[in-house]
Amino acid sequence: xSKTKTMPTLDLGARPRRVSRRALLSSVPALGGxxxxxCSRDTFVPPMVRGGLIGIADVLTMSTNRLxxxxxxxxxxxxxxxxxxxxxxxxxxxxxxxxxxxxLRAGFADWRLPVSGLVERPLSLSLDDIKRLPxxxxxxxxxxxxxxxxxxxxxxAPLLQVLNAAGGVTxxxxxxxxxxxxxxxxxxDMFEVVHPQTILAYxxxxxxxxxxxxxxxxxxxxxxxxxxxxxxxxxxxxxDSMADFxxxxxxINSDWGFHWYAGV
Amino acid sequence: MRxxxxxxxxxxxxxxxxxxxTSERSRAGTKEWIARHSYxxxxxxxxxxxACGYLLVSGIHIFLDFPELYWGHTGYQGYPxxxxxxxxxxxxxxxxxxxxxxWGRNYHFTFAWVxxxxxxxxxxxxxxxxxxxxxxxxRRDELTLVNLRADLRDxxxxxxxxxxxxxxxxxxxxxxxxLLIFVFVPLLTxxxxxxxxxxxxxxxxxxxxxxxxxxxxxxxxxxxxxxxLFVVVHVLEVLAAGAFNRVRSMIxxxxxxxxxxx
Ligand code: HEM
Numbered sequence: 189x190s191k192t193k194t195m196p197t198l199d200l201g202a203r204p205r206r207v208s209r210r211a212l213l214s215s216v217p218a219l220g221g222x223x224x225x226x227c228s229r230d231t232f233v234p235p236m237v238r239g240g241l242i243g244i245a246d247v248l249t250m251s252t253n254r255l256x257x258x259x260x261x262x263x264x265x266x267x268x269x270x271x272x273x274x275x276x277x278x279x280x281x282x283x284x285x286x287x288x289x290x291x292l293r294a295g296f297a298d299w300r301l302p303v304s305g306l307v308e309r310p311l312s313l314s315l316d317d318i319k320r321l322p323x324x325x326x327x328x329x330x331x332x333x334x335x336x337x338x339x340x341x342x343x344x345a346p347l348l349q350v351l352n353a354a355g356g357v358t359x360x361x362x363x364x365x366x367x368x369x370x371x372x373x374x375x376x377d378m379f380e381v382v383h384p385q386t387i388l389a390y391x392x393x394x395x396x397x398x399x400x401x402x403x404x405x406x407x408x409x410x411x412x413x414x415x416x417x418x419x420x421x422x423x424x425x426x427x428d429s430m431a432d433f434x435x436x437x438x439x440i441n442s443d444w445g446f447h448w449y450a451g452v
Numbered sequence: 453m454r455x456x457x458x459x460x461x462x463x464x465x466x467x468x469x470x471x472x473x474t475s476e477r478s479r480a481g482t483k484e485w486i487a488r489h490s491y492x493x494x495x496x497x498x499x500x501x502x503a504c505g506y507l508l509v510s511g512i513h514i515f516l517d518f519p520e521l522y523w524g525h526t527g528y529q530g531y532p533x534x535x536x537x538x539x540x541x542x543x544x545x546x547x548x549x550x551x552x553x554x555w556g557r558n559y560h561f562t563f564a565w566v567x568x569x570x571x572x573x574x575x576x577x578x579x580x581x582x583x584x585x586x587x588x589x590x591r592r593d594e595l596t597l598v599n600l601r602a603d604l605r606d607x608x609x610x611x612x613x614x615x616x617x618x619x620x621x622x623x624x625x626x627x628x629x630x631l632l633i634f635v636f637v638p639l640l641t642x643x644x645x646x647x648x649x650x651x652x653x654x655x656x657x658x659x660x661x662x663x664x665x666x667x668x669x670x671x672x673x674x675x676x677x678x679x680x681l682f683v684v685v686h687v688l689e690v691l692a693a694g695a696f697n698r699v700r701s702m703i704x705x706x707x708x709x710x711x712x713x714x
Contacts, residue, residue, distance in 0.1 A: 245562035256654035263653040266525070276528045329525055329665060331649040334553060335518030336528035337665045411653040445554050451650020452561055 230362055230377045234448040235430040235438035250449040254379060257451075262385055263410035266327045271393060272338035275330070277400030283370040283420055296404040301350075301388075305365075305425035308355025315390060315404050321345040321353060324387050332414035333450065342408050344389030347381050351426065360428040363438070366407055369420040374439035375430045376409065376416070385410045388421065413450035415441045486618055488707040490583070496574035497702055503570060504683070506563035511676060514560060516551025519544060521673060525664035534670060564644065575633065587621060588630050594623040613693045618707050625689070632682060640679065643672040 232251035237243045283289075291299045296315050304310040325343040347364065351357055363375040380386050387408045390397055397403045402419025409416045416439070430438040442448035489497075519537035520529065527533070529544075537547050578584045593599075603624045606614045616622040621629070645651045646658040646668035662668040690698045701707035 241566075242558050242562045245565045248565050249561060253648075253650040253654070257650065261653055261656075263649065264656045264659060270525060272526050272528070272531070274530065276530075329649075331647075331665060332528075333557065335514065335669065338526050338528050338531075411650050413649060445558065447557065447561070449650075451653075452557075452648045 228378070231379045234442070235363065235375065236436050236442075236448070246447060246449065249447075249452055253449070253451045257379075257411065260383055263328055266329065266339050268327065268341065270339045271327065271341060275338045275340050275392075275401065276332075276336060277398075278332065278334070278414070280368075280370045280372075280419060281400040285369050288369045288420070292399065292403070299404055301405065301421060302423045303350060303354040303425070304423070305427050306358045306361040307351060307426050308358060311354050313350070313353065317353070318345050318350065318388065318405065319390060321349045324384060325391075326385055326387070326408070326410070328385070328408070328410045330414055330417065333446065334414075341393050342387065342389040343391035343394075344387035344405075344408065346384060347386045347388055347407075347424075348384075350388060350424070351381070357426050361426045362428050363426070363430055365425050365427055365430070365433060366418050367422045367424075368418050369422050372418055372440045373433060374407075374416055374418055374441065375427070375433065376407075380409055380411070383411070411451055413452070415446065416450045484709040485706045486709055487705055488618070488701040489705050491705070492574065492577045493583075494702055494705060496570055496577075499570045500567065500574070503563045503567040504679075506559050507567060508676065508680065510556040510559035510563065513551045513556030514553050515673060516547045517553035517556070519547040519551075521670040522666040523663070523670060524666055525659070527666035527669075535673075564641075568641065571637065584630070588626045590623050590626050594626075599623060607689070607692075610692050616693050618709055628682070636675070636679070636682075640672065640675040643668045643675060647672065 231254050233247055234250060238246060299315055300312045301314075301318065302310070302312045322345065323343055324346055325341060327339060327341045329337050329339050331337045351364070361378070363377055364381050365373055365375045367373045376386075385408065388405050389408050390405050392398060392401055397406060402421070405421045406419040407417050407421065427433075430436060434440060434443040437443050438448045441450070516537075519542065520527070520533040521535040522528075522531060523534050538544055578587075600623060603622055607624060616625055642658060643662055645655075646662050647665055652659050652665070658668070659665065662671055697707055
């Protein structure tokens with residue numbers, strides 16, 4: 189990391205080398221993508237492999253999914269008419285955290301998202317900063333591991349753009365860890381980070397993200413189950429290992445015993 | 453013993469009248485035995501039974517944690533459902549207390565792999581060796597209305613034994629195995645995959661094929677009920693045909709030849 193750099197400006201034009209190379213790799217169609225991303229174990233194996241038959245199945249599931257997805261296709265996008273009338277709010281619907289309640293009352297004007305860790309220029313983004321980044325709008329199905337699914341329109345900044353705003357990731361970056369106001373965290377690997385539909389959403393069905401759906405900012409990870417799509421984001425950090433987080437499995441859901449790779 | 457093993461390769465339920473008959477005096481007196489099931493079929497069959505058992509129990513756990521079914525892409529609590537367990541006297545909370553989706557998901561996806569790999573090995577072996585054709589494809593002369601009607605009538609009268617000889621499967625038996633293996637199980641697998649957000653990103657055609665994720669979930673559940681019915685009938689048939697000999701033959705491979713020479 190360069191010490192001479194001054195405070196971050198939102199330099200959106202310049203794509204940092206490392207991320208853009210990954211982005212490039214991932215845009216190569218199936219076979220090329222397979223060969224290139226094939227170099228990285230992270231693409232095929234969870235951060236911590238469970239013991240026994242379940243662990244073998246985890247690796248089989250993740251690697252077959254990733255082989256099939258090596259061309260980085262988009263998850264199905266739907267029509268506005270498909271949008272669910274009342275999208276469920278599950279789990280945490282209004283964090284009791286005092287600081288969060290204060291920010292909420294002020295319309296999230298003072299809310300900040302620190303972006304730290306293995307990035308060129310660690311920084312802290314306001315909601316307006318994030319809204320000024322290039323955005324993406326997508327109508328997708330939220331697939332909850334419980335069994336339900338519902339379609340909504342999400343608008344947000346691609347995670348890749350947020351990392352670009354921080355000057356891009358530095359060498360050794362393997363996972364992006366997202367923390368939430370209510371103490372959840374999930375690590376996601378670079379294969380998902382570079383995907384265009386991986387966005388930090390601040391708008392849902394055209395309005396500001398409702399509290400029950402994770403205001404002011406939530407993750408959309410369209411090719412994985414609901415529990416990976418964290419609400420109430422508090423901070424992001426880029427790391428080279430998940431070992432120091434929770435039980436080291438790579439996320440709070442996998443700490444509890446759910447799949448880390450939630451493409452199923 | 454050696455003889456019996458060597459003979460086995462050619463004689464398992466081949467449907468041929470000239471099946472080699474071996475006698476195994478050393479072990480079973482003067483009883484005459486026929487090799488009915490090959491190693492491959494026996495091993496795969498019992499692995500499959502274990503995998504199906506785990507898939508069923510874990511699948512029930514997953515279902516109980518969200519005990520409603522919907523049609524289309526969308527479905528959640530409060531959305532118009534096509535099936536509600538609460539209509540059958542089990543409330544959402546009671547169902548949730550019985551089901552454990554974490555355990556369920558972990559074991560469902562693990563034994564889905566066991567089921568798939570085992571199934572592919574079974575199908576591959578039977579394809580390569582031509583066993584499906586020899587043992588399961590009904591012969592032309594079997595597919596007459598008269599024969600099918602007689603087959604059905606005997607089954608309904610608990611006379612499966614009459615239709616399935618020691619050397620070959622009966623016509624309905626053959627047909628139901630083929631439908632199960634080549635139509636039913638592939639569809640059940642696809643309705644499972646059509647629920648996976650990762651898999652459907654790679655193959656969105658699966659969503660169109662079944663009309664959406666919730667339709668796929670409903671069809672997967674209905675398919676499971678049908679599969680359970682298949683297994684119930686399957687086991688009843690084994691009972692009707694002589695459970696001890698049939699199950700023993702699925703374990704040891706050998707089946708005694710009946711004195712009356714059925
Ligand atoms: C406890 C449960 C089960 C028992 C006791 C059982 C028993 C048997 C027996 C004795 C046979 C040989 C029939 C004969 O020789 O005429 C057989 C064949 C077969 N069973 Fe099962 N079975 C069970 C569960 C299942 C399940 C769950 C499936 C599939 C979902 C299944 C699929 C088959 C198939 C496809 C065959 C024909 C195999 C071949 O010849 O290649 N069975 N079963």
